[in-house]
Amino acid sequence: MFSIIGSGVTGLCVATALAERGLPVELLTDNSTPASHWAGGMLAPGCEGESAPSEVVTAGAGAADWWAARVPGVVRRGTLVVAPPRDAVELDRFARLTRGHDAADPGALEPELAGRFARGLCFPDEAHLDPRAAMTALRDQLTGKGVPIRRGEPRGRVIDCRGMAARDMLPDLRGVRGEMLIVEAQDLELTRTVRLLHPRFPCYVVPRGQGRYMIGATMVETDDPGPITARAIMELLSASYALHPGFAEARLVEAGAGLRPAFPDNIPAIREQDGRIHVNGMYRHGFLMAPALAETLADRLKMEMRDAS
Missing domain, CATH: 3.50.50.60 (FAD/NAD(P)-binding domain)
Structure with a gap:
């Protein structure tokens, strides 16, 4: 057994x-x-x-x-990676460090993002x-x-x-805390994971169906398991708003944190x-x-x- x-x-x-x-x-x-x-x-x-x-x-x-x-x-449906125009260098850096992506028009893949980002990367697999x-x-x-x-x-x-x-x-295990939000934004329709690159607080938005989205995730080197911080909530909401202003009207359904185990x-x-x-x-x-x-x-x-x- x-x-x-x-x-x-x-x-x-x-x-x-x-x-x-x-x-x-x-x-x-x-x-x-x-x-x-x-x-x-x-x-x-x-x-x-x-x-x-x-x-x-x-x-x-x-x-x-x-x-x-x-x-x-x-x-x-793949992953779409975007960056605000002022942070276009972040998109170029991400492209150099990764593989399996194609150049993409964000608005063509996700109509909600039309006109908001000039270019992006699609990881179709x-x-x-x-x-x-x-x-x-x-x-x-x-x-x-x-x-x-x-x-x-x-x-x-x-x-x-x-x-x-x-x-x-x-x-030699150490803790890395990840913090996340679940919001309900019925007026938005994203169909795939979207990663927003930012030099200070990058985030990703993952559709969960029925108008709900998971927004994450901070990475904090700490052994403290508990609860999500106000700073993390503000940064994640700010980043999601930078992706689409419609997130300003979203309902905050859940906020939480988990302590991930990591080797050196x-x-x-x-x-x-x-x-x-x-x-x-x-x-x-x-x-x-x-x-x-x-x-x-x-x-x-x-x-x-x-x-x-």
Whole structure:
């Protein structure tokens, strides 16, 4: 039996990959809110290449296919990247650091932005999803397959996916807080993720359907998990207003923050130490990288069990 501790996106992906290979698995949860609850749900390996190592870009390339094969609601309309005219140099910098993009007319892709931005970048192969709906779908599928989801002590070989809670065993984990808003703007209609580049507070806007949008996300190097700051709310609202003034009339539905676990190199990893397998360090790449790590680990464990039989 493999006992997976942690029911955020990492634990759910690992449990899914193991169950799909017929391995005996259970998922242990403490019913706390995982950091992935506050995620943007962008499956955007090309855009992440601006700051992420090549390992993340390469491993994340299959994330959209992985999610689309398992959960409903994966929207595959790409990512649009724009910058205000005064910050056009930011768009050029982003283009140099990334790949998989085409020059785009923002207004042609998103009519709401017509006349607001002279040019942009389109990453046509990227996608997005609703993180909470996706995690619920994986959890329901595991339950349907008979995978126990329970509280309590592990009964088998432990796979630790606890995020920041695992710092008792992974002392080099650090916290990076991400802050986000969900707003309702019924008069706007954006169909894909839009990233607004800005030298001080870049932001992204992700459609969640029914007139709702997720606006994120700050990155604060801190171990303090709690709540979103007034400064973050003001900066995110200001950035969204710079994208489209219609956001000034939006209703603020939710504001929150999550503490993301990160290793010193910001690369998610599988480690085996202290008698446990650790899958951790997702940083800002949870939905992008958890499937790749889960598949890698499941293949390894399947082979180990076959060799041992």
